[in-house]
Amino acid sequence: MNDSQMEARVKDAFDAIVVPDELMSRTMAAIDGLERPSGQMDASGEPIAPKLTPISSGTRRAKRRRRRWIPTSAIAACVAFACALFGVQVLNTTPTAFVDIDVNPSIELELNRFDKVIDAHASNDDGAAVLDGVSIEGLSYEEALTVLMQSASFAPYLDSDAYVQFSVVTDDSSQEQALMRASEECIARMPVQGSCHSVSSEVHAEAHDAGMGCGRYLAASELVQLDPSLSIEDCRGMSMAELRNRIASCQEGHASQGQQGGGMGGQGMGQQGSGSGQGHHAEGRGHHGS
């Protein structure tokens, strides 16, 4: 089942749910029977609803309710401890950055604010095969890259013809710099060409809607602009190296056809991250390079 089939099924199911007239009538009757509210608000600014006789029977629970006397200070200490634990847990499990790595495998790492990998997803079958062979959750970003690049499932893609693109997505500029730096260092250690870009949330969303990593999506978008006979879907199965070779061929073709037209409009991939995502763009060292 793909995403669109699943979404269609969800829509069909929820479309079939309609509020019963009887429930609306009963609710209106309950509201009409309310006394004027005191105007009290709860912490979130929502008015406090008065106690109604619940539609469901609450007697069982009411019978079980017992008053317990526990020292207030002990409760406060427990609450403070729980809040502290909860706060740490939230910080640890909330993603604040994403890094898409596109070669032919496309994988995405979700990172928390401490640059720890909290989840990893694949955008294609090759990516899934790579992730099946490694365990990187809980590792720092640098450690995760090392494990990935040295893994038996990923290493075969890192030959001299390969191109690796890192796409960093985050609203936090200091985290972006740290991740860009680590990514560039990783590229420098590999025998491949590669680059690292920061990408906006919008492009990230578009790429995922298209079922691709950001790097592949940006390259596919550029190629489709240069060669309108291709679609984004056609580019989905191409490796990053193939996409870049095709882009280069198209640009050469356009340049030779339109010499008198002045400079071509072909822009580097790094400049495509629209909106706030534009920024750093670092080409890595490699055998095709300078």
Place this chain on the structure above:
Amino acid sequence: MREHEDIEQTMSVFGSTVWRVCLGYFRSQHDAQDAFQETFIKYAQADSTSFDDDEHRKAWLIRVASNACKDMLRSRKREDGLADALAAQEALAPTQASDAPDSLVHDVLDAFRALDDPPRLPLYLSIYEGYSAPEIASMLDVPVNTVYSWISRGKKALREVLS
């Protein structure tokens, strides 16, 4: 207190939306009905809250309905403890034939209820209500990247369950 006509009109337009949110949290019709009632009581009392348009009103109702459901679930856990919660799960009332769903609907609802929240509500808002990630982020007051992550994770989990 808002005018009777205002409440009635809002319930007729957005009642099903609120009902879907409530059923997304509770398998028991009675609990879902309680949450539905609570939501519209809050709406009736929020006469100092003004809405820019119907979309704003709808977003407010969804948020209040979701909070009402979560409050009920929290309160249930506090009062009954895990053993009773499990017992309550066993004693769930079967879905009424008049308003319900065939097995397809049931499967989807059960799959939704099996998700944590988040990603349950953001996923529902994205897939069914058609809200964009930035809109959901604004509605739930969380970073937009977090919403993307919830949606992506929720879709994956839902797909696995429904497959």
